[in-house]
Amino acid sequence: MTGSSAGQFIRLGETQRAPVEIHIDGESISCLAGDTLLTAMLLNGRRLRHSEFGDGPRAGFCNMGACQDCWLLLSSGERVRACTTEVRDGMDVVTREAR
Amino acid sequence: MAGNDRIVVVGSGPAGSRAAETLYRAGCRNLTLISEAPASGGQIYRRQPAGFKRPPASLYGDDAAKALRLHDAFDALAGEIDYRPNTLVWNIFEGAVHTSDASGTDRVEFDRLVLSTGAMDRIIPIPGWTLPGVFTLGGSQIALKNQACSIGRAVVFAGTGPLLYLVAYQYAKAGANVVAVLDSASYADKVRGAARMARMPRMLLRGLAYRRYLSRKRIMLREGVRLRSIEGGDSVQGIHFSAGGRDAFVPCDAVGLGFGLSPEMQLAEIAGCRTRFDADNRQWVVAHDGQGRAGDGIYVAGDGSAIGGADVAELAGERAALALLADIGLPGPKARLRQIERDLGQLAAFRKGVETSFPFPAGWIGEAPDETILCRCENVTFGEVRAAIDRFEPQEVNRLKALARPGMGRCQGRVCGPVLAELLSATTGKALDQVGKLRGQGPVKPISYGRTCGQADPQVDAWMRAGEKRDGDDQGF
Amino acid sequence: MAMTRVFETDVIIIGGGIAGVCSAYYLARRGARVSLFERGAVGTQASGVNFGGLRTNGRAEPELPLSLRARRQWQKIEALVGDSCETEITGHVEICDRPEHLAAVEQWSVMAEHHGVGVQMLTGAEVARRFPWIGTKVLGGCFVAGDGAANPRLVTPVFAIAARRLGAGIYEYDAVRTARHDGTCFQIETESGTKARAPILINAAGAWGARLAAQFSEIFPLDVMAPQMVVSEPFPRMVTSTVDYPVNGRFFYARQIGRGNLLFGRGPGRADLDTGRAKYVPQNLFDASRIAVDVLPFLRGRNFIRSWAGVEGKSPDSLPFLGRSRAVGGLIHAFGFSGHGFQLGPGIGEVVAELVLDGRTSTQIEGFDPYRFEVPSKPMQAQTA
Numbered sequence: 017m018t019g020s021s022a023g024q025f026i027r028l029g030e031t032q033r034a035p036v037e038i039h040i041d042g043e044s045i046s047c048l049a050g051d052t053l054l055t056a057m058l059l060n061g062r063r064l065r066h067s068e069f070g071d072g073p074r075a076g077f078c079n080m081g082a083c084q085d086c087w088l089l090l091s092s093g094e095r096v097r098a099c100t101t102e103v104r105d106g107m108d109v110v111t112r113e114a115r
Numbered sequence: 116m117a118g119n120d121r122i123v124v125v126g127s128g129p130a131g132s133r134a135a136e137t138l139y140r141a142g143c144r145n146l147t148l149i150s151e152a153p154a155s156g157g158q159i160y161r162r163q164p165a166g167f168k169r170p171p172a173s174l175y176g177d178d179a180a181k182a183l184r185l186h187d188a189f190d191a192l193a194g195e196i197d198y199r200p201n202t203l204v205w206n207i208f209e210g211a212v213h214t215s216d217a218s219g220t221d222r223v224e225f226d227r228l229v230l231s232t233g234a235m236d237r238i239i240p241i242p243g244w245t246l247p248g249v250f251t252l253g254g255s256q257i258a259l260k261n262q263a264c265s266i267g268r269a270v271v272f273a274g275t276g277p278l279l280y281l282v283a284y285q286y287a288k289a290g291a292n293v294v295a296v297l298d299s300a301s302y303a304d305k306v307r308g309a310a311r312m313a314r315m316p317r318m319l320l321r322g323l324a325y326r327r328y329l330s331r332k333r334i335m336l337r338e339g340v341r342l343r344s345i346e347g348g349d350s351v352q353g354i355h356f357s358a359g360g361r362d363a364f365v366p367c368d369a370v371g372l373g374f375g376l377s378p379e380m381q382l383a384e385i386a387g388c389r390t391r392f393d394a395d396n397r398q399w400v401v402a403h404d405g406q407g408r409a410g411d412g413i414y415v416a417g418d419g420s421a422i423g424g425a426d427v428a429e430l431a432g433e434r435a436a437l438a439l440l441a442d443i444g445l446p447g448p449k450a451r452l453r454q455i456e457r458d459l460g461q462l463a464a465f466r467k468g469v470e471t472s473f474p475f476p477a478g479w480i481g482e483a484p485d486e487t488i489l490c491r492c493e494n495v496t497f498g499e500v501r502a503a504i505d506r507f508e509p510q511e512v513n514r515l516k517a518l519a520r521p522g523m524g525r526c527q528g529r530v531c532g533p534v535l536a537e538l539l540s541a542t543t544g545k546a547l548d549q550v551g552k553l554r555g556q557g558p559v560k561p562i563s564y565g566r567t568c569g570q571a572d573p574q575v576d577a578w579m580r581a582g583e584k585r586d587g588d589d590q591g592f
Numbered sequence: 593m594a595m596t597r598v599f600e601t602d603v604i605i606i607g608g609g610i611a612g613v614c615s616a617y618y619l620a621r622r623g624a625r626v627s628l629f630e631r632g633a634v635g636t637q638a639s640g641v642n643f644g645g646l647r648t649n650g651r652a653e654p655e656l657p658l659s660l661r662a663r664r665q666w667q668k669i670e671a672l673v674g675d676s677c678e679t680e681i682t683g684h685v686e687i688c689d690r691p692e693h694l695a696a697v698e699q700w701s702v703m704a705e706h707h708g709v710g711v712q713m714l715t716g717a718e719v720a721r722r723f724p725w726i727g728t729k730v731l732g733g734c735f736v737a738g739d740g741a742a743n744p745r746l747v748t749p750v751f752a753i754a755a756r757r758l759g760a761g762i763y764e765y766d767a768v769r770t771a772r773h774d775g776t777c778f779q780i781e782t783e784s785g786t787k788a789r790a791p792i793l794i795n796a797a798g799a800w801g802a803r804l805a806a807q808f809s810e811i812f813p814l815d816v817m818a819p820q821m822v823v824s825e826p827f828p829r830m831v832t833s834t835v836d837y838p839v840n841g842r843f844f845y846a847r848q849i850g851r852g853n854l855l856f857g858r859g860p861g862r863a864d865l866d867t868g869r870a871k872y873v874p875q876n877l878f879d880a881s882r883i884a885v886d887v888l889p890f891l892r893g894r895n896f897i898r899s900w901a902g903v904e905g906k907s908p909d910s911l912p913f914l915g916r917s918r919a920v921g922g923l924i925h926a927f928g929f930s931g932h933g934f935q936l937g938p939g940i941g942e943v944v945a946e947l948v949l950d951g952r953t954s955t956q957i958e959g960f961d962p963y964r965f966e967v968p969s970k971p972m973q974a975q976t977a
Contacts, residue, residue, distance in 0.1 A: 018357065021818045022268075024187060024248055024266070024350065024876055025258065025262075025264040025265065025266060025267070025268060026264060026265050026267070026268060026291075026366070027263060027264055027331055028263050028264060028289050029263045029289070030163075030167050030169065030221075030263035032168070033166045033167070034166070036575045038252060049164075049166055050164035050166045050262075051248075051262065052261075052262060053526065055258070055262045059264070062247050062248065062349065062350040063350070064247075066243075068827070068851075069493070069496075069826075070849070071245065071350050071662070072245070072349065072492075073350075074491075075247030075350070076250065077249065077251060077491070077530075078236065078250070078251045078254045078530075079233055079250055079254030079255070079257045079258060080235065080251075080252065080253055080254060080257055081151060081560070082235040082526065082529060082530075083235070083251075083491070083529070083530050084492065084524070084525035084526040084560065085335070085491060085492070085525075085526075085528050086559065087825070087895070089893075090893075092893070093892065093893035094563075094893045095894060095895050097561075099254075104163065110505035178630070195844075208871075213874055220878075222874075264722055302668065418646045446933075462779060493851075506753070507749050507753070508622065509633070510633065510764075514633050514636070518749065523898070524825075552765040555900060556900065557872075557899065558896065558897065558898070560901065561825060561893050561895035561896065561897050562895060562896055563894065564824075564881045564891075564892060564894055564896060565885060565886055565893055566879065567877060567878050567883040568882040568884070568885050568892075569878075570875070570878040571878045571879045571883075572879050572882075573880065574840055575839060575840055575879040575883065576882055578839050579882060579883060580727075581841070582689045582690075582729070583887070
């Protein structure tokens with residue numbers, strides 16, 4: 017999935033929210049309403065994407081929509097910036113593009 | 116009448132909120148406020164999403180009352196004006212701002228424009244800074260404040276600035292495991308700075324209280340630190356630094372990195388505002404007349420024009436609004452303006468103390484190893500940029516960008532642009548202000564073709580549709 | 593350069609775009625002493641911010657001999673200047689979805705074959721098979737395999753370095769303040785105080801070429817234009833050829849660079865000769881996006897990250913002013929390339945070198961005769977500042 021089994025982020029609270037299910041490369045992960053896509057993916061793994069230029073995995077940086085390091089591709093063909101996009105049920109992320 | 120001027124305010128942080136509120140109170144009804152954020156408050160008083168239940172005190176600490184006042188004032192206003200949240204202003208052209216949101220793109224014409232676009236963390240790349248697990252200090256704070264998450268299981272905060280200690284304190288307080296706080300500023304810097312901050316003892320004491328709290332928790336605090344590298348294969352495994360003449364390594368799985376803030380002034384530049392070099396901070400700021408007037412019908416306020424912090428932003432937002440009102444024949448009370456000036460004067464003196472306490476370690480940039488990534492969007496290394504400087508002898512940074520590609524990626528150089536200028540200055544010996552700055556360009560952030568195509572000229576659209584029909588079964592051409 | 597005396601040289605070139613810099617390079621290669629003066633850095637205007645297309649496809653007949661000559665230079669660019677400048681010979685296809693356009697392109701292809709361009713006419717099905725990434729249904733296309741693209745930001749600076757290595761003086765950030773002819777020689781004086789004399793002067797001032805010519809009382813009808821570009825974020829490469837497609841009278845053109853960014857153009861932007869700066873016009877970006885999502889449908893969900901325009905000179909018939917001055921002996925005009933001079937650059941350099949050193953060129957340039965237009969007796973508004 018998205019890196020080693022441990023997540024990068026850990027939740028410190030606010031766990032009483034409605035569950036939401038999204039898909040990352042076909043695998044489903046559960047998260048909570050109000051999570052950003054970045055949060056959801058980093059609670060479940062250590063990376064969001066691979067740099068286009070082969071210098072390794074990336075997991076965002078500024079978390080405030082400025083550095084543009086966390087753009088992801090949905091299976092619908094839509095691009096989303098993970099740190100400013102809230103998860104929606106059924107959201108389907110593709111982290112590997114054929115090159 | 117004057118109150119009918121079309122006014123657009125960009126940004127809903129402390130500056131934008133106060134500016135809009137002041138304008139509305141004075142009778143401006145043709146008022147549009149556009150913000151990329153889903154809710155007002157900016158980064159500093161950022162709200163948590165619906166469904167989160169933490170009380171304000173746990174989110175904003177000692178500033179909870181201020182945050183609530185700002186939020187309440189905004190909420191009272193939001194229903195009365197043309198408020199467009201979740202909307203990016205990506206360009207300004209001929210008296211209109213160009214916007215983009217989930218439904219498409221649009222343009223909003225204005226007679227007067229207030230830009231309060233905020234700031235992002237100021238960064239110095241160190242080896243390993245693009246590894247998963249490295250976030251900005253501001254980004255680390257957002258993970259906690261907005262998402263109730265820690266960026267890792269063992270977190271090091273590194274860099275410098277007041278945010279360094281604040282975020283570490285907030286993390287520790289929330290139960291996260293903070294391993295170390297590594298400050299490039301020395302103890303001596305802080306002693307010098309404290310003398311200048313003495314006029315606002317409460318704020319000074321607050322900073323000291325954070326440090327005391329961290330010490331009590333037995334969290335490693337180091338000053339005068341030189342960061343060497345962040346280590347790890349596919350994610351962070353630790354951070355190398357030296358302090359007091361000794362090298363050290365601290366294992367961790369996340370790093371919050373930042374060296375103060377950098378104004379988001381791209382829109383101001385696109386609007387034609389002049390910039391000015393602030394030599395003390397080695398930073399460009401938006402030039403204005405002292406009241407926020409930055410061009411014909413253009414006003415700026417808050418960290419997006421020059422870094423001052425949230426309190427300055429609120430006051431500057433109000434001041435810019437008062438300047439605008441005076442320009443359309445609705446001058447506000449003089450006494451209020453004088454009060455704002457007095458308060459801003461005091462805050463400015465305090466700010467000088469902060470800057471003295473946490474100097475930007477610009478010297479690191481010239482010393483960065485060749486293999487370190489300088490531009491994370493385009494994966495351009497310091498070595499590649501140095502080679503281009505050596506080969507082409509560029510006189511200024513925009514030329515260097517064209518030749519070696521740093522700053523050409525998605526972020527438009529907002530992260531690496533200032534670094535590039537420091538590197539060109541350090542490499543050539545030219546003064547920093549002489550190598551220029553990357554020009555702000557639209558789109559200030561990436562925009563989808565699928566959205567912009569909706570604004571196509573009807574003739575072009577018709578041409579393309581006719582082409583589609585050509586081979587259609589039921590519609591001849 | 594700090595120089596107060598007048599220095600003598602063989603050729604003075606004014607303008608550090610690709611035309612001027614390539615002229616300096618080919619002159620220096622043949623041993624001429626040459627000094628080039630540029631107001632800013634070389635290759636920053638249209639030469640540096642253009643699409644980077646190396647296209648013979650679709651060129652007007654008068655330009656083909658020069659364009660083909662240039663193409664032979666591009667094929668060996670690395671050997672010439674020690675750097676490929678990201679030159680790629682990917683081929684170039686002009687697609688047609690209107691019968692009248694297809695007919696015009698077929699006619700062009702017959703003419704072009706006489707010049708040896710190497711054209712392949714493709715049917716709609718062949719276009720679809722060969723370029724599966726093209727989303728629009730087309731009637732046919734015209735493909736030139738020998739065309740391609742290069743990185744315009746690198747080409748002129750790299751030629752400038754190569755020219756310097758051959759002994760040319762390339763002086764940047766040194767605008768020419770006055771240029772005159774004293775009966776035997778040209779004498780120029782620059783902002784930095786440099787004075788130079790030479791029997792030959794090359795007017796390679798691009799969009800400012802008519803202003804320079806006016807200093808010698810020559811009036812040319814040169815307008816200003818601003819080609820406008822949009823570039824996407826990088827994504828896996830799929831666009832294997834440069835593609836051209838005319839919409840409503842103006843071309844849309846696109847290519848994807850090796851790093852994955854897709855670049856397309858369709859202007860015009862807005863240029864200002866006095867500031868030397870150009871702005872892109874958002875409406876034209878919207879129109880180009882509209883075309884792009886049909887021609888290259890995978891772009892629909894993608895993002896663009898930058899847009900820009902550059903300052904360029906345009907002649908009434910979009911052909912350059914290239915040839916000797918009738919008014920002043922030793923003055924050679926080489927400007928007004930009208931938005932498609934980048935590919936011609938090395939060809940222009942060779943031709944200018946021949947005109948200077950041989951007195952004639954082996955390439956047909958009659959169509960570029962600077963005096964082919966009737967001109968008003970006074971400089972046009974646009975050229976007087």
